[in-house]
Amino acid sequence: MLAYLAISLAVAASLAIATFAGRRAAVRPADGSRSRLLGRVRPTAAAAPATSVLIAVVVLVLTGAQLDGAVPASWVAPVAIGVGLALGLVAGWITWRALPEPDAGEAADAAPALPLAPGERAVWTASSTAPWVVWVVIALVAGCLIVPIVVAPTAWWLWGVVVLVLVVLLATIGIRATVDARGLTVRTLFGVRLVRVRLAQVVSAAEVEVLPGEFGGWGFRIDVRGRRGIIMRGGPGLEVRRTDRAPLVVTVPDARTGAALLNALAARARRG
Structure with missing residues (x-):
């Protein structure tokens, strides 16, 4: 029993660390409110007890079914997983309800467009790894x-x-983002294209501060505000507001320069 408790606590602790991990994880909202910060990381914070309960239930049921040395029936494992998932969802829901409501937030101010001469070509690229x-x-x-x-x-x-x-x-351990005359393109380090935002789809681009916990961790995510994210690490990110879809956030260094160039190219495209 103590071993199962230790495993569950270890899982909860690791997810809690993931919630607040990142180079600038300690940065709080402008008003310094701790509740607003907790609201931002609500998805990952709720996942910790849900995952711990799931693991604990599955391990306990499967171990209990084998205490007499007999091979458990074929239905035991599926039932254990099903019950674990159900109880885990309940634990996650209770935690979600107990945490502060997420802040709807305001759209980040668009980065000032880079000055480009007529006909001038410019390209920006940056890489980010997990x-x-x-x-x-x-x-x-x-x-x-x-x-x-x-x-x-x-x-x-x-x-x-x-x-x-x-x-x-x-x-998906790393990405490369490129801004050029085609818009914003994000590829894996192996060259597979993940997403492209064409200049006609760009409303505005801005640099934002990203906390992985607000997206529920790393990878391809959606936060509580509906933003889509390609999250490699905490810190600066490039947020693109799109005409036809939810905003896209990509965590890359020097995001301000990328946002400024994307705004300039999009404005030029609109002028024809």
């Missing part, structure tokens, strides 16, 4: 490949799923 925490997760996933292969070598779908997750993680 923090060490994500690398640790990838290493753990790679280590977990050994478990299903050894324990259940005939259950190919088990390790097949883990391999798929590992490939996806490796494909």
